[in-house]
Amino acid sequence: AQEYTIRATANSNEQDEDYDGLIVFKNFVEQASNGAIEVELFIGTQLCSNGAECLQGVADGSIDVFVTTSGGAAGIFPYVQVFDLPYLMRSDRVAEAVLTDTDFTRTLRDLALESSGDAIRIMTIGNTGGWRNFANTQKTVATPADLEGMKMRTVVADLPQELVKVLGASPTPIPWPELFTSLQTGVVDGTKNGITDIMNMKFPDAGLQYLTLDGHAYMAAIWVMNNEKFMSMPEDMRRVVVNGFAELQQATFASPKRKSISAYEEFAAAGGEVYVPTPEEKQAFQDAVQPVYQWFSENVDQGDEVLQALRDAVAQVEEEIDADIAADLE
Amino acid sequence: MLVWFLPVFLVLLIVGLPVFFALLFAPGALLWLNGQERDLALLYRNLYNGMDSFPLMALPFFLLAGEIMNRGGITERLVSFAQAFMGHLRGGLAQVNILSSILFAGLSGSAVADTSALGSTLIPAMEKQGYTRRFAAAITAASSVIGPIIPPSGIMIIYAYVMGQSVAALFLAGIVPGLLVGVGLMLTVRALADRYDLPKAERIVERDATIAPVEYWVSFALLRLNVAGVLYMLSWLLPAGWGEGGLAVYLGLLVPAHFALVWYRGRVSRDFRIVCKKAVAPLQTPIIILGGILIGVFTPTEAAAIAVAYALIVSFGVLRVMRVADLADVLRRSAIASATVLLLVGAAVSFKTVVSLSHAPEIMADFILSLSENPLILLFLINVLLFIVGMFLDAGPAIIILGPILGPVFTGLGVDPVHFAIIMSVNLTVGLATPPMGLVLFVASSVSGERVETISKAILPFLAVEVLVIFLITYFPAISMTIPRLAGFAN
Amino acid sequence: MGLVRGLLVPLELWNRWALALGRGLALVALAIMVIVILAQVFFRYVLNNALPWPDEAARFLMLWMTGLAAPTAFRRGGFVAIDTVQRLMPRRVADVLVLVLLALSLCVLAVGIQLGWNHVNSGWLFNSSSLRVPLDLVGGETVRVKLAWMYMSVWIGMVLLTVVAVELILRQIVRIGGEADTLSPLAPGDLPEAE
Numbered sequence A: 001a002q003e004y005t006i007r008a009t010a011n012s013n014e015q016d017e018d019y020d021g022l023i024v025f026k027n028f029v030e031q032a033s034n035g036a037i038e039v040e041l042f043i044g045t046q047l048c049s050n051g052a053e054c055l056q057g058v059a060d061g062s063i064d065v066f067v068t069t070s071g072g073a074a075g076i077f078p079y080v081q082v083f084d085l086p087y088l089m090r091s092d093r094v095a096e097a098v099l100t101d102t103d104f105t106r107t108l109r110d111l112a113l114e115s116s117g118d119a120i121r122i123m124t125i126g127n128t129g130g131w132r133n134f135a136n137t138q139k140t141v142a143t144p145a146d147l148e149g150m151k152m153r154t155v156v157a158d159l160p161q162e163l164v165k166v167l168g169a170s171p172t173p174i175p176w177p178e179l180f181t182s183l184q185t186g187v188v189d190g191t192k193n194g195i196t197d198i199m200n201m202k203f204p205d206a207g208l209q210y211l212t213l214d215g216h217a218y219m220a221a222i223w224v225m226n227n228e229k230f231m232s233m234p235e236d237m238r239r240v241v242v243n244g245f246a247e248l249q250q251a252t253f254a255s256p257k258r259k260s261i262s263a264y265e266e267f268a269a270a271g272g273e274v275y276v277p278t279p280e281e282k283q284a285f286q287d288a289v290q291p292v293y294q295w296f297s298e299n300v301d302q303g304d305e306v307l308q309a310l311r312d313a314v315a316q317v318e319e320e321i322d323a324d325i326a327a328d329l330e
Numbered sequence B: 001m002l003v004w005f006l007p008v009f010l011v012l013l014i015v016g017l018p019v020f021f022a023l024l025f026a027p028g029a030l031l032w033l034n035g036q037e038r039d040l041a042l043l044y045r046n047l048y049n050g051m052d053s054f055p056l057m058a059l060p061f062f063l064l065a066g067e068i069m070n071r072g073g074i075t076e077r078l079v080s081f082a083q084a085f086m087g088h089l090r091g092g093l094a095q096v097n098i099l100s101s102i103l104f105a106g107l108s109g110s111a112v113a114d115t116s117a118l119g120s121t122l123i124p125a126m127e128k129q130g131y132t133r134r135f136a137a138a139i140t141a142a143s144s145v146i147g148p149i150i151p152p153s154g155i156m157i158i159y160a161y162v163m164g165q166s167v168a169a170l171f172l173a174g175i176v177p178g179l180l181v182g183v184g185l186m187l188t189v190r191a192l193a194d195r196y197d198l199p200k201a202e203r204i205v206e207r208d209a210t211i212a213p214v215e216y217w218v219s220f221a222l223l224r225l226n227v228a229g230v231l232y233m234l235s236w237l238l239p240a241g242w243g244e245g246g247l248a249v250y251l252g253l254l255v256p257a258h259f260a261l262v263w264y265r266g267r268v269s270r271d272f273r274i275v276c277k278k279a280v281a282p283l284q285t286p287i288i289i290l291g292g293i294l295i296g297v298f299t300p301t302e303a304a305a306i307a308v309a310y311a312l313i314v315s316f317g318v319l320r321v322m323r324v325a326d327l328a329d330v331l332r333r334s335a336i337a338s339a340t341v342l343l344l345v346g347a348a349v350s351f352k353t354v355v356s357l358s359h360a361p362e363i364m365a366d367f368i369l370s371l372s373e374n375p376l377i378l379l380f381l382i383n384v385l386l387f388i389v390g391m392f393l394d395a396g397p398a399i400i401i402l403g404p405i406l407g408p409v410f411t412g413l414g415v416d417p418v419h420f421a422i423i424m425s426v427n428l429t430v431g432l433a434t435p436p437m438g439l440v441l442f443v444a445s446s447v448s449g450e451r452v453e454t455i456s457k458a459i460l461p462f463l464a465v466e467v468l469v470i471f472l473i474t475y476f477p478a479i480s481m482t483i484p485r486l487a488g489f490a491n
Numbered sequence C: 001m002g003l004v005r006g007l008l009v010p011l012e013l014w015n016r017w018a019l020a021l022g023r024g025l026a027l028v029a030l031a032i033m034v035i036v037i038l039a040q041v042f043f044r045y046v047l048n049n050a051l052p053w054p055d056e057a058a059r060f061l062m063l064w065m066t067g068l069a070a071p072t073a074f075r076r077g078g079f080v081a082i083d084t085v086q087r088l089m090p091r092r093v094a095d096v097l098v099l100v101l102l103a104l105s106l107c108v109l110a111v112g113i114q115l116g117w118n119h120v121n122s123g124w125l126f127n128s129s130s131l132r133v134p135l136d137l138v139g140g141e142t143v144r145v146k147l148a149w150m151y152m153s154v155w156i157g158m159v160l161l162t163v164v165a166v167e168l169i170l171r172q173i174v175r176i177g178g179e180a181d182t183l184s185p186l187a188p189g190d191l192p193e194a195e
């Protein structure tokens, strides 16, 4: 019989990776608990409409499960912006290993419980939309010098603005629904988003044409749950929930990869140009962004600690992956 | 259990609980009775979250800009301008009333502001010329709904906010429908002129009008800059190479613009010319707002702040009617008015949250689709539904509650989101002038001293025309979609 | 009735002064909102250097404007309501109905104060994304503004609205007691113009 109801929400739509994850979670948890847990989904902005609002809901228990981007959680967990730091993880394989095989997520969970007064628990971290790339309406961007003077749209958060600034462009905060118009009329020259977001919003119709695959940030999806709700369940039910989040995580890793293929095709069909930087050019980007790491360590509470934890985790998995690859090549 | 909050809400509304409290009490009481105390917190949080929005800020700004212009003597100038053009027709002042509303609509986003600003000038003037008071009040109320259809528009700001649409696209889409309502009303007045024996007036051009030197030179410059702007845009149509030259070409075009104006000036009387000149600075406002948004100089919220700045410059620097003491009063009135609107928006957002918790949207969507799969039939039913809702509920709350339920159903059926936004906005805007809860009727009543019931009867022929226009807009998407498409703001 | 009138005096005094102060602050907030947004445009287009804080600062001001100005609107009868049914009723029945509706409003506000207090307190956990107090200018460290300072606006608004509701209830009791002519007028009858 049904004993628990988990109320989950995501501020996206049914085409989004978040929804894929939630469907998998709902299906797994309801089956594995033999109907004891019911998962109620609210997709969109019906219950709350941005990161801060929804996290409040999780904190006070009116929402049980929510998925946020690193930017959306910056107000309460500033250190999760570590995912917005450019070029720390070289590939999906590395990022996924960091998020599944190391203690990095647990480190963040402890910090989050501490800064939310034991209210908000990070359950797992997946992906939403692949990687962020620079895209613009003006010209091919091959090196940081090409970004010089461009008005680049960012969210209202320090770190992305700092990043755009050190690359020589001018950060311009624009609300998401106004971005299409702003690109079209030249309020901004470019934006940094994943390809699926670019195509869902039809930005090529607004003149967004030049995409540079620099992959400067992993679009982490941070799944949180009301801690009291989780802890109030008996251990066997908690186990089901934890396993459900593991299934969800795998689904959100896979989904953007599949979805981005058609998105890139549509982008090219709409006249878009995809530029893949050479290793030297990529190095130029990496050199240019060095001041951002410094800025993060100095300006973000516990930033130093979290950045170090991520670097350690990356080093650990890179070593393992490189060894695996070497073995597989033989 | 939870679904009972809708009838409870309606009953509370009808017995006279303020909309703000009704929006919170009905869902709150049922959540509490249902033992869902934790969701009461959600209700409160979304009251706050509903107001905490940057795009929504355009609302107080446009309200403030409208108040400043009204206080600064801009309304009278628009009315004299309209009189100079249409005062001589049969039913002249009624036509002037409508034309004034069209012009006023370009400066203000609110039907209530239109009714109170134009009504206080035009209703007494119409009575003096032999119109019945109820007719004067009715045409004032009926034409005031043009205000939020032609941009700027408070209702469209709210719609865009709730539905994640571009304000700019909705603004552009409202232009033709707003003009259509105006033309429809004008034709109705013409048709009714014989039956009601409406007075015929002389062409009323204010005699021996004078104009201050500042105002003269400002209009002189603005006229030339605008005409040159039009010529400049036309030059883009020329073969490649001609229209490219930017500022130099534009400055060069000032010369032909000047001579065109001099040529026109020789063909009209001096009085007419001065009345027109005095309207130039106020009528620059919509050009700044729309031009700025279109060229991409600012977002709608910023455009609204610019409109405030421009209104201040015109009122203090050019027209010089307003004093600094008036400014504090205008700010205070705008703050109070904005606060009530924002609270309503917040309360409606939290009401909507409970609508979602009760899974009413899914039930409604399934129900709508079970009626018919034909979008044309469904659109007709929606027109009827919105018309009825508009009779009871203010346009803002109605959009916040119904938009998220109805919007996805229709865009799913292939209706363009911008087109649907216009259908919904115009429908609910006309609801502002329908009894029993037509806000504009109450304002028209307090401005004219005529009873709401009497105005409600006199307004019926005009409402019929407005309903007709709603159907035209619904079934001919091109009416709303052409301008945003040409400007590249819609697909 | 003497007791009711006695309670009414301090409430009237409070509402007259507190709401006047609220209106004054609200009008200043609105003026600064305009200036802040104009500064945003100026910095972006003229100096080509977008500022990070105007968006949030202007919202902060808008919320405080709302919390401080709305009670005045309520006191002056500026909250939209349908009064057709009331006008069709006999006077005395309508008077009692108004009293009941005011009591319902008071319920909403009382619950609102309680929930709002939790909301404000939860705001101490959250930092604003762009606002900080530049204490470094006086030798200290910059301090991030907590969202609680924004949340407080609506809560204060709820408190002020509650006091107004109590005053209106007492006035309605006096009116039902047949002493309506002894009540002082509430305010100049300027209806707010919205939508």
Ligand code: NA
Pocket: B104, B105, B106, B107, B108, B109, B110, B146, B147, B148, B149, B150, B151, B152, B153
């Ligand atoms: Na308008």
Ligand code: NA
Pocket: B097, B098, B100, B101, B118, B139, B140, B141, B143, B144
């Ligand atoms: Na009118």
